Amino acid sequence: MTDCIFCKIISGDIPSNKVYEDEYTVAFLDANPNAPGHTLVVPKRHVVNIFDTDEETLSRTMAAIRKIAPAVRDGVDAHGVHVNSNHGTAAGQVVFHLHFHIIPRHERSEFSFWPKDERAAVDAKTIAEQIRSKLS
Numbered sequence: 289m290t291d292c293i294f295c296k297i298i299s300g301d302i303p304s305n306k307v308y309e310d311e312y313t314v315a316f317l318d319a320n321p322n323a324p325g326h327t328l329v330v331p332k333r334h335v336v337n338i339f340d341t342d343e344e345t346l347s348r349t350m351a352a353i354r355k356i357a358p359a360v361r362d363g364v365d366a367h368g369v370h371v372n373s374n375h376g377t378a379a380g381q382v383v384f385h386l387h388f389h390i391i392p393r394h395e396r397s398e399f400s401f402w403p404k405d406e407r408a409a410v411d412a413k414t415i416a417e418q419i420r421s422k423l424s
């Protein structure tokens with residue numbers, strides 16, 4: 289994809305602090321990190337997000353995340369990581385090439401987890417049925 293910034297990073301046309309590469313996947317540091325070591329893992333194949341990816345691309349990317357996550361954690365002496373991914377503008381996706389954030393977390397560091405919304409718990413039975421109907 290000519291206009292895609294992550295495709296340009298994958299091809300080397302745009303520089304990045306690359307930490308990992310295999311046949312299917314590249315990982316590099318996020319240019320605007322949420323924490324030191326914040327890493328992005330992307331498939332070499334251009335897919336937009338969870339809604340259009342093929343299963344093989346997704347599972348190859350997940351396999352790379354399994355390898356990279358401990359290295360990110362240990363590389364910055366962290367204790368855990370967030371593996372996060374945004375799909376669609378409503379969910380905060382800004383770069384439309386599938387990617388996963390690996391963000392190191394320290395035991396004593398402060399971060400605000402997704403706030404719970406009490407109103408979201410209402411109609412759980414109906415909502416579960418609506419989702420099940422889309423899967424059948």
Ligand code: 5GP
Nearest residue numbers: 293304316317318319320374380381382383
């Ligand atoms: P999204 O909100 O789409 O999940 O996140 C996109 C991420 O890509 C952001 O965290 C942003 O900092 C990162 N990013 C955007 N452009 C570049 C770039 O040119 N190089 C690198 N290394 N990261 C980028």
Ligand code: ZN
Nearest residue numbers: 292295334385
């Ligand atoms: Zn791309």
